[in-house]
Amino acid sequence: xxxxxxxxxxxxxxxxxxxxxxxxxxxxxxxxxxxxxxxxxxxxxxxxxxxxxxxxxxxxxxxxxxxxxxxxxxxxxxxxxxxxxxxxxxxxxxxxxxxxxxxxxxxxxxxxxxxxxxxxxxxxxxxxxxxxxxxxxxxxxxxxxxxxxxxxxxxxxxxxxxxxxxxxxxxxxxxxxxxxxxxxxxxxxxxxxxxxxxxxxxxxxxxxxxxxxxxxxxxxxxxxxxxxxxxxxxxxxxxxxxxxxxxxxxxxxxxxxxxxxxxxxxxxxxxxxxxxxxxxxxxxxxxxxxxxxxxxxxxxxxxxxxxxxxxxxxxxxxxxxxxxxxxxxxxxxxx
Numbered sequence: 029x030x031x032x033x034x035x036x037x038x039x040x041x042x043x044x045x046x047x048x049x050x051x052x053x054x055x056x057x058x059x060x061x062x063x064x065x066x067x068x069x070x071x072x073x074x075x076x077x078x079x080x081x082x083x084x085x086x087x088x089x090x091x092x093x094x095x096x097x098x099x100x101x102x103x104x105x106x107x108x109x110x111x112x113x114x115x116x117x118x119x120x121x122x123x124x125x126x127x128x129x130x131x132x133x134x135x136x137x138x139x140x141x142x143x144x145x146x147x148x149x150x151x152x153x154x155x156x157x158x159x160x161x162x163x164x165x166x167x168x169x170x171x172x173x174x175x176x177x178x179x180x181x182x183x184x185x186x187x188x189x190x191x192x193x194x195x196x197x198x199x200x201x202x203x204x205x206x207x208x209x210x211x212x213x214x215x216x217x218x219x220x221x222x223x224x225x226x227x228x229x230x231x232x233x234x235x236x237x238x239x240x241x242x243x244x245x246x247x248x249x250x251x252x253x254x255x256x257x258x259x260x261x262x263x264x265x266x267x268x269x270x271x272x273x274x275x276x277x278x279x280x281x282x283x284x285x286x287x288x289x290x291x292x293x294x295x296x297x298x299x300x301x302x303x304x305x306x307x308x309x310x311x312x313x314x315x316x317x318x319x320x321x322x323x324x325x326x327x328x329x330x331x332x333x334x335x336x337x338x339x340x341x342x343x344x345x346x347x348x349x350x351x352x353x354x355x356x357x358x359x360x361x362x363x
Contacts, residue, residue, distance in 0.1 A: 052299060052306060053356045055099055055106065056086060056335065057349040067097045069108060071121045072335050082318065086335040089119045090126065099351055100142040102199050104359025105151060107142035116140045116153055118174065120359060127363035129153060129172050132181040139193040143204040145222040150174065152222050154204065155181065156193055171225055188227045191218065198247045198254070205230065205247055205254050230254075231275035233267035246295040249355070251303065257295045262287040264295075264305070285321055285328065293319075296352035306352045316350060 054072040068091050072084035089106070096111035106119045119126040132155070141154040151174040158168075170181040190211050197206035204220040217230035233256055245258035254269040264285040267277050282305075286293070289307070296306040303324065309317035316333040 051082065052297065053353040054084065054333070054335075055101065055351040055353060057097055057099065057351075059097070059347045059349065067092045067110070069099070069106075069119075070335070071106070071119075075336070082331040082333040084333060084335045087121075087124075089121070089124075090117060097349075098140070100140075100197060100199075101351065101353045101355075102142050102151065103144045103355075104357045105142075105361070107140065107153065109138075109140050111138075116155070116172075118142075118151075118153075118363070120361060120363070121356075122358050122360055123362055125363050130180060132170060141193065141197050141204050141206060141220060143199040143202070143220065143222040145202050147202065147223050150222070152225075154220055156186075156191075158190070158192060184225050186227055188218065188229060191216065193218070195245075196247055198249050200249050200252065200254055207245075207247065230269075231277075233277045233279070248295070248298050249300075250298050251300065255298070257305070259286055259293075259295075266305075280323070282321065282323060289319070294350075296350065297354045299354045306354065308350045308352070310347075310349060316348070 051074050053074070056070045056072060058068040058070070060066050060068070068088060070086035070088045072086040074082075075085040076083040090108055092108070092110045092113060097108065098111070099106060099108045101107075104120065104122060106121065107116060108119070109116045115128050115131055117126055117128045138155055138157045141156070142151070143154070144151050153172045153174070155170045155172070156168070157170075169184045169186045171184050172181050191208040192210075193206050193208045195207045197204055199205075199222070202222050204222060206218055206220075208216055208218050210216060215232075217232050219228045219230045220226070221228070245256055248255040248257055250266070250268050254272070256267045258265055260281075262284050264282040266280045266282070268280065270276050270278050285305075290309060292310055294308050294310055296308045298305055299320075302322070305321040305323070307319040307321065309319070316335070318331050318333050319328055320331070321328045
């Protein structure tokens with residue numbers, strides 16, 4: 029057991045220490061409207077990527093029924109689920125293995141959050157279930173530790189009151205950050221410490237609290253720091269938490285970054301260490317348009333990304349959601 033732990037961790041660390049690829053990997057969620065609402069997930073690797081073209085090889089790794097699907101990539105593993113389906117599945121792109129965690133509730137609308145604890149080298153899944161039809165409207169909090177011999181969910185205390193996670197989440201240095209709505213309809217940032225399994229509120233960016241409630245704002249890992257990015261007409265505001273103890277934010281504004289782009293764009297991630305902002309156009313199903321913005325040179329590049337699964341998965345009635353993975357690592361963990 030200890031030997032396996034050392035080998036797996038050393039391979040991941042070696043992969044992390046290698047010079048990162050200039051171009052990210054991507055996760056595609058092909059959503060079919062007929063005959064049922066269903067999603068097909070694929071993980072796309074750079075196959076032939078140059079300054080003139082971006083050709084990716086996509087490998088299908090999962091399918092789900094339901095429209096409200098969610099994904100989260102954490103240190104070599106992908107967690108995915110649907111708000112209409114109570115199971116949570118983890119996929120390893122390196123070993124091509126997947127595992128579905130034990131079903132612990134039959135209540136729909138469970139919110140899952142996936143994180144990694146670097147202190148104990150443990151992956152954990154947090155599940156928050158709001159008992160909407162229960163008189164007390166209690167919040168059920170459970171944690172599953174990947175690799176635990178008990179193979180079961182553990183109840184934990186929330187401690188910060190009833191809240192509804194939404195939008196994307198990001199795990200940075202053993203802490204999962206996510207946006208949430210409280211029972212009095214206020215909007216907050218929340219931090220879950222994967223090691224201590226404790227919740228805490230996080231101070232929102234000073235004059236952008238209204239943006240926290242917007243799906244247009246995205247939480248990011250910006251060079252190892254929590255960041256929140258959102259559009260402001262043709263400009264883009266990037267708020268970065270400089271000091272996690274004092275929760276001090278500073279703002280960077282990129283003027284004219286969105287000029288000439290459609291409204292159907294989403295901020296996917298920031299490349300590391302290059303610092304390029306990855307922007308996805310999600311409404312053009314004929315081609316997957318990706319933009320890279322380099323803040324240092326103030327240059328925006330456009331690519332029409334092609335994947336080996338595109339021709340057989342996209343139809344005019346489908347919708348595609350795309351996630352960028354800018355910190356891909358090799359992980360030989362087996363389930």
